[in-house]
Structure formats: structure tokens, C-alpha cells
Amino acid sequence: MNILLTGASGFVGSHLATRLVREGHFVLGVDNFCTGRAKNISELRTEPNFDFIEADASKPIFNNVRSNLKTKTTKFDWVMHLASPASPPKYFALPLETMLVNGEGTRHLLEFARESKASFFFSSTSEVYGDPSIHPQPESYWGNVNSIGVRSIYDEAKRYAEAMIYAYYRLYGQDVRLIRIFNTYGPKMDPEDGRVVTNLMFQALKNEPMTIYGDGKQTRSFQYVDDLVEGIIRLMKTDYVWPVNLGNPEEFTILEFAEAVKRLIPTESKIVFQSLPEDDPKQRKPDITLAKKLMGWEPQVKLEAGLKRTLEYFKTELA
Numbered sequence: 001m002n003i004l005l006t007g008a009s010g011f012v013g014s015h016l017a018t019r020l021v022r023e024g025h026f027v028l029g030v031d032n033f034c035t036g037r038a039k040n041i042s043e044l045r046t047e048p049n050f051d052f053i054e055a056d057a058s059k060p061i062f063n064n065v066r067s068n069l070k071t072k073t074t075k076f077d078w079v080m081h082l083a084s085p086a087s088p089p090k091y092f093a094l095p096l097e098t099m100l101v102n103g104e105g106t107r108h109l110l111e112f113a114r115e116s117k118a119s120f121f122f123s124s125t126s127e128v129y130g131d132p133s134i135h136p137q138p139e140s141y142w143g144n145v146n147s148i149g150v151r152s153i154y155d156e157a158k159r160y161a162e163a164m165i166y167a168y169y170r171l172y173g174q175d176v177r178l179i180r181i182f183n184t185y186g187p188k189m190d191p192e193d194g195r196v197v198t199n200l201m202f203q204a205l206k207n208e209p210m211t212i213y214g215d216g217k218q219t220r221s222f223q224y225v226d227d228l229v230e231g232i233i234r235l236m237k238t239d240y241v242w243p244v245n246l247g248n249p250e251e252f253t254i255l256e257f258a259e260a261v262k263r264l265i266p267t268e269s270k271i272v273f274q275s276l277p278e279d280d281p282k283q284r285k286p287d288i289t290l291a292k293k294l295m296g297w298e299p300q301v302k303l304e305a306g307l308k309r310t311l312e313y314f315k316t317e318l319a
């Protein structure tokens, strides 16, 4: 298949592109490197089945796509829209860009998919559930989001994108897939992304104080990136058009997670507590009943094993 993939040089996008190319598909990556890194796709760029355009996915990219291709492929089977800053420090720094790539970008790419008669795939987020009042969160939960809070630039942009996608589905019968990703980690994460996994692992590696926000009793689930990519590939093979949660339902408090990091990385770091950021969700855990039933999918990689693989990568980054 021919696949247009935005966000290809990002953490998730580069893993997905690699898997798709390995399976024999042609991938045209699009990225403007605003949070992604060129080195994530340096190996891919030598593959005959991978092509790349540096472009802003918030703007129409059709002409770019048509004139810049090595392969001159203009017929796509899938338009997969993953481009978006994804960690709070990154989207705080890029508020309008985050809203535009999920808002206008989604609309332009839906239009491109419709014109090309391609299926459309979107990476939404567990953030659409906000600070959830039910636990764990099934896809049917409507969420508890502060529309004017500091995180709304991301949460509401993703909710707007979801609404736009189902408008295209209802209006034009556009074929769509939509996943809500819960906290995912693994190699190729940007060490500077400010997420809990990178923060705590790098602080431990550098013997710096390990920062926990609040009392550390808030919970998170941590999904290894290979499990996410497997879920995406399986969903592409179904004809299910409604949102599907992809995340690891094993739940840890942030303190438990910090202890797991300390068991893995011999460190002199001490845990220090700082005040909780505004609108930080108290708990997050996916209900993955639907993904299990629909495609027999559930995460395979345990936290300790996933952290070990991630640590190997981070050590090379530090070196």
C-alpha cells in the first residue's frame, strides 16, 4: 500500500514508518521537525520504499506531495495523521501550532484523503478524557476537560479533530480509523520532551534529583511503543471506524514508577517533590475491552522489560 504519514520523524511516527516499510509498504513521511528529530528517520531515508517531505502539515500539502516525490506516487491508500506536539512542555511552547496541526491540518488531510479515495487514520489521545471521573476510561466516556485550562490547547484541539473526522465520516462516508493513545514510551523518545519517563530516567542516569510532582500518588499507565504500533497495524486491517483506546492498563503511581526506574538504574538520585502542575489528571487507565474484542490486541511488553530497552537507547543518547 502507499501511505502518507505525517509526524514521521517523531517518536511514534518513526517506529510506525519503520514497521510499515518493513512490511513492504511505501511510506511518504511528512514532518516539519518542530518536535521530531531527523535522526529518528536517518536509516529509513536510505530505503527505496521511504520518501520524505519537510512540510508543515497544518497547511495544504497536496502540491508539495505531487511535485516533490522521488517515486512520483500520487495515489495513496492511507493518509495517517500523527503530526502534533505531544508532551505538555512541547505543546505549551507551541500552543497555536498545536491547535492548527490538529484543527486545520486534520481538515486539509481529510480533504486530501477524500480526493485520493484513501482511508484516514488519526492519533488522538487519552487527554480527550481530561481529568476523568470514571475509572478506567472506556471509549464511550465523554471526558472531563477544562476548555480554558492550560492543557486545553492540546486536549480541545484533539477533540475538535475527532469531531471533524466524524463530520467527514457522516457527510461523505469517509473511511476513518481513530485511536486514543495512552502514555507511551520507548527508544527514540526525545530526552528533552519533559514527559515523566524521560525526566525520571535521565535524572537517575545523571544522578540528579528525581522530580515528582504532587505527592506522587497520581496514577499513570505506561505502554511500550511496539505494543502501540502492533495495535495500529491491527486496526488498519479492520473496518471499525469509531475510537479505539490503545494503552497498557497496568496502573502505577508515579512513586511506584520512580522506584522501578531506581531498581533499573543504579543511581545516587534522591526523590524530590514539587507542586502539581495545573489540571494534571489524578488518574489515567485505559479500558481496552474493545481493542481485545475487535482485534485480539493487548499489550505484551511488561514495564521492566520496556524500560530496559528504553534505557539502552538513552545510554547511547547520553554518550
Ligand SMILES: NC(=O)c1ccc[n+]([C@@H]2O[C@H](COP(=O)([O-])OP(=O)(O)OC[C@H]3O[C@@H](n4cnc5c(N)ncnc54)[C@H](O)[C@@H]3O)[C@@H](O)[C@H]2O)c1
Pocket: 006, 007, 008, 009, 010, 011, 012, 013, 030, 031, 032, 033, 034, 035, 036, 037, 055, 056, 057, 058, 081, 082, 083, 084, 085, 086, 087, 097, 101, 105, 123, 124, 125, 126, 180, 181, 182, 183, 184, 185, 190
Ligand atoms: N507518545 C504518547 O504517549 C502519546 C500519547 C497520546 C497521543 N499521542 C499522539 O501521537 C502522535 C505522535 O506523538 P509522539 O509522541 O510521537 O510525539 P512527537 O513530538 O515525537 O512526534 C510528533 C511529530 O509531529 C511533527 N509535527 C508536529 N507539528 C507538525 C506540523 N505542523 N507539520 C509537520 N509535522 C509536525 C513533529 O515534528 C514530530 O516529528 C501525536 O499526534 C500525539 O498527540 C502520543
